[in-house]
Amino acid sequence: MKISIIKLLPLAIILLSSLAIYSCKPGKVGSKLDADAAQKVYVAPGKYDEVYAFLSGGFSGQVAAYGIPSGRLLKVIPVFSQNPENGYGYSEETKPMLNTSHGFVPWDDSHHPELSKTNGEDDGRWLFINGNNTPRIARINLATFKTDEIIELPNIGGNHASPFCTENTEYVVGNTRFSEPLDFEKGDVPINSYKKTFKGAVSFVKVDKGTGSMNLSFQLIVPPFNYDLAHAGKGVSHDWLFFTCYNTEEANTLLEVNASQRDKDFIMAINWKKAEELIRQGKGVKTPVKYAHNVYNEKTHTASSQIESGTLTLDVTKYPGLVYYMPCPKSPHGVDVAPDGEYIAASGKLAAVIPVFSYKKMLTAIDKKDYDGMIDGTLPVLKYESVLHGEVKQPGLGPLHTEFDGKGYAYTTMFVSSEVVKWKIDNLQIIDRIPSYYSPGHLSIVGGDSKKPYGKYLLSLNKITKDRYLPTGPELPQACQLIDISGEKMKLLLDFPTIGEPHYGQMIPADKILKNQVKFFKIEDNKNAYVTRAEKDSKVVRTGNRVDVYMTAIRSHLAPDNIEGIKMGDEVYVHVTNLEQDWDVPHGFAIKGANNAELLIMPGETSSLKWTPDRSGIFPFYCTDFCSALHQEMQGYFRVSPAGADTPLKFSIGVNPVTQ
Amino acid sequence: MKPVLRILIGTSIVLMLGAYVLPLWHILLDAPQYPEGLELKIWLNGLSGNIDQINGLNHYIGMKHISIADFREFKILPYAFGMVLLLGAVAAVINSRKLAITWFLSLCLFGIAGFTDFYIWEYNYGHHLNPHAAIKVEGMYYQPPLFGYKQLLNFTAGSLPDTGGIIVGIGGVLAALPLIKRKKSKINNEKNLHTPDDRRLAV
Known part of the structure; x- marks a missing residue:
């Protein structure tokens, strides 16, 4: 017996030690779920959320509005992509919104929503967003949640570092992700002539204070780096703009390696007040370019598109004092200005630290000409140590973006180590960290890039969800995590899937939006060219092979609802006016076999669908929005006769004894 | 009449002039789909509020369209009420109690006539329904209450x-x-006879 125990001893030791090793395996970082999370995110039925979150749809090209803290999806606002659900980009009225100098581009990659600002605070009037692919900036009206304007930007390859507002929305700016030869220069050049022939261009889009209408004021021609993001200064740094630059190696192939060689890239600081002054002095060079400018008119419910020609450009190398470079470790992504305008946090996505720059020190370095070389001969690079407030040490892996809570703290996402890190701006000490599920890009704090953050909630916007939700095949949703930042420690409250890619988002207290909400459009103000203001005025008009149907919709009929005399080869335009004058009574309109879309028409609005019948016969049409108890009866018929038939043009609706 | 009574009549007339600038009555409609409610305001000379929405809904049950032009009352009422108020003013000025009483009675008459008229309209709207209406509920009439609340289908x-x-x-x-x-003042006069001063006078 004794012997056998001794014999078994080695086995027992092996077993025990392997158990110990197994239990020593570093576990996953424990979830920091708030014990009261359910209470904090519960918005009782019928109650409103406290905050609106506007998240870009990334590759969906749209913007989605969510309620926070519940995470409920409120609306997808169509911006750069056609939306067959309500006819945006399909209806005759909205097609011009998606026009560009390349023709009709019905999709894009929308990245950065930016709320309009007054005195550096979110004012709740408009939301700007960039089209990354075919360079565009859109303006969404937050009273109607409709896209009111889209302006194309010439001379650039991808509008990524965009759109960022100056302190009073004097300008929204953008810069290119892909440098390329300028539009007015010879573009047919060898790609490896990059360093010589390619350029960047910073666009300054002026925003009208009253109407919000945009126009491309001027562009600064800058070195051919890749520009990732930007932020305007505020308060003390009001006059300045900061852009992150990567690929300062100016590589044109295998950027993954070739653009990651230098130890430091740059933050480009631009004195925009000075640029504005130079333009005022007539220093801008008129350059021939073409770009589309699309405007939606709320009175006519109709968009128009104009191809503008020419813009003013300014070569920054010719004007000293306009541009300075601050060295920033390894391929910086975000550049974020603290609420006081003094501290500027930049995130080198391959760096081991988060450098925080000081605006005051930047000015001193400029004064003292504390340079560390020049770019393109005339653009000073300031000494890293001279402009640095300090570095946040060991923040995590892959720092990307920072926002602020207005209480002296900053929060940075770590893409690679999948976490959000809270640090103190003055002493750069790390206070707390919380895991993200998984790989956060941007983050958003309510008012977190403004002068007066509201704080309280932080959204971590994540690219990968893997095991977070019920699986949906190979294509999974992307998601947000809602984090409570009201206390010292961050606490996880909720996570929810989103549409597309929630690339970036901005959040604003709901009352700033609620007070301007439009409930319906007044029919007497409807100036659409094809409006029908009363049912008795509904009609069908033939002009050659074009047939215009002036139709009205009211609960629960479309008028006229029997239309005959349409022939093969006709182009039929159905202009539907929703006569309702009440909140939340849209009507839909759909025709069998229509090759484009259906329409969703808001009360008091007119919307037109073009339809080219493909065969003769009877085509039903009907209302697609369940509007009333008799919605199912809201229908009618087109009769389509062969080309050359002598069917007379006839339209009618039965006598309604009830309303007589 | 004591001066205080004449002042009361004057005050009463001033208050009643409010009928020319403020709505007198309102009909309120609440339904699950109308959490914000619908309202029909009745003025001395017309109607206001959500008339279009109410008409839009009423067409389902075949109720006649509410149209201000149908109400001849609104053309007469401002003048008729003005006459009544004028009567009160005259009563106060010439200090005639008889006239004041006549005024009060005519006010009462005006009120009774008004409510009777209101009831008749309500009755007619609620009962004379178009037989082709989409929604017909056996034995259901949609006469709104004269005063207070009443459930009419989902409203x-x-x-x-x-x-x-x-x-x-x-x-x-x-x-x-x-x-x-x-x-009261009659009683007071009798009582007053017993005050020392009155006794002295009596002596």
Whole structure:
């Protein structure tokens, strides 16, 4: 017996030690779920959320509005992509919104929503967003949640570092992700002539204070780096703009390696007040370019598109004092200005630290000409140590973006180590960290890039969800995590899937939006060219092979609802006016076999669908929005006769004894 | 009449002038789909509020379209009420109690006539339904209440005085005071005979 125990001893030791090793395996970082999370995110039925979150749809090209803290999806606002659900980009009225100098581009990659600002605070009037692919900036009206304007930007390859507002929305700016030869220069050049022939261009889009209408004021021609993001200064740094630059190696192939060689890239600081002054002095060079400018008119419910020609450009190398470079470790992504305008946090996505720059020190370095070389001969690079407030040490892996809570703290996402890190701006000490599920890009704090953050909630916007939700095949949703930042420690409250890619988002207290909400459009103000203001005025008009149907919709009929005399080869335009004058009574309109879309028409609005019948016969049409108890009866018929038939043009609706 | 009574009549008239600038009555409609409610305001000379929405809904049950032009009352009422108020003013100026009483009675008559007319309209709207209506409920009539609340299918209908109506009502109560005061002052006169001063006078 004794012997056998001794014999078994080695086995027992092996077993025990392997158990110990197994239990020593570093576990996953424990979830920091708030014990009261359910209470904090519960918005009782019928109650409103406290905050609106506007998240870009990334590759969906749209913007989605969510309620926070519940995470409920409120609306997808169509911006750069056609939306067959309500006819945006399909209806005759909205097609011009998606026009560009390349023709009709019905999709894009929308990245950065930016709320309009007054005195550096979110004012709740408009939301700007960039089209990354075919360079565009859109303006969404937050009273109607409709896209009111889209302006194309010439001379650039991808509008990524965009759109960022100056302190009073004097300008929204953008810069290119892909440098390329300028539009007015010879573009047919060898790609490896990059360093010589390619350029960047910073666009300054002026925003009208009253109407919000945009126009491309001027562009600064800058070195051919890749520009990732930007932020305007505020308060003390009001006059300045900061852009992150990567690929300062100016590589044109295998950027993954070739653009990651230098130890430091740059933050480009631009004195925009000075640029504005130079333009005022007539220093801008008129350059021939073409770009589309699309405007939606709320009175006519109709968009128009104009191809503008020419813009003013300014070569920054010719004007000293306009541009300075601050060295920033390894391929910086975000550049974020603290609420006081003094501290500027930049995130080198391959760096081991988060450098925080000081605006005051930047000015001193400029004064003292504390340079560390020049770019393109005339653009000073300031000494890293001279402009640095300090570095946040060991923040995590892959720092990307920072926002602020207005209480002296900053929060940075770590893409690679999948976490959000809270640090103190003055002493750069790390206070707390919380895991993200998984790989956060941007983050958003309510008012977190403004002068007066509201704080309280932080959204971590994540690219990968893997095991977070019920699986949906190979294509999974992307998601947000809602984090409570009201206390010292961050606490996880909720996570929810989103549409597309929630690339970036901005959040604003709901009352700033609620007070301007439009409930319906007044029919007497409807100036659409094809409006029908009363049912008795509904009609069908033939002009050659074009047939215009002036139709009205009211609960629960479309008028006229029997239309005959349409022939093969006709182009039929159905202009539907929703006569309702009440909140939340849209009507839909759909025709069998229509090759484009259906329409969703808001009360008091007119919307037109073009339809080219493909065969003769009877085509039903009907209302697609369940509007009333008799919605199912809201229908009618087109009769389509062969080309050359002598069917007379006839339209009618039965006598309604009830309303007589 | 004592001066205080004449002042009361004057005050009453001023309050009743409110009928020209404020809505007298309102009909309120609440339904699950209308959490914000619908309202029909009745003025001395017309209607306002969500008339279009209410007509839009009423067409399902075949109720006649509410149209201000159908109400001849609104053309007459401002003048008729003005005459009544004028009567009160005359009573106060020439200090005639008889006329004050006549005024009060004519106010009462005006009120009774008004409510009767209101009831008749409500009855006709609620009962004379188009036989082709989409929604027909056996034995269901849609006459709104004269005063208070009533359930009509998915709608809770309320009929209540609006700001103008309340102010006119207060004016009406003041108009009634001369009658009551008179009785009291009679009693007071008898009592007064027993005061020492009166006795002295009697002696």
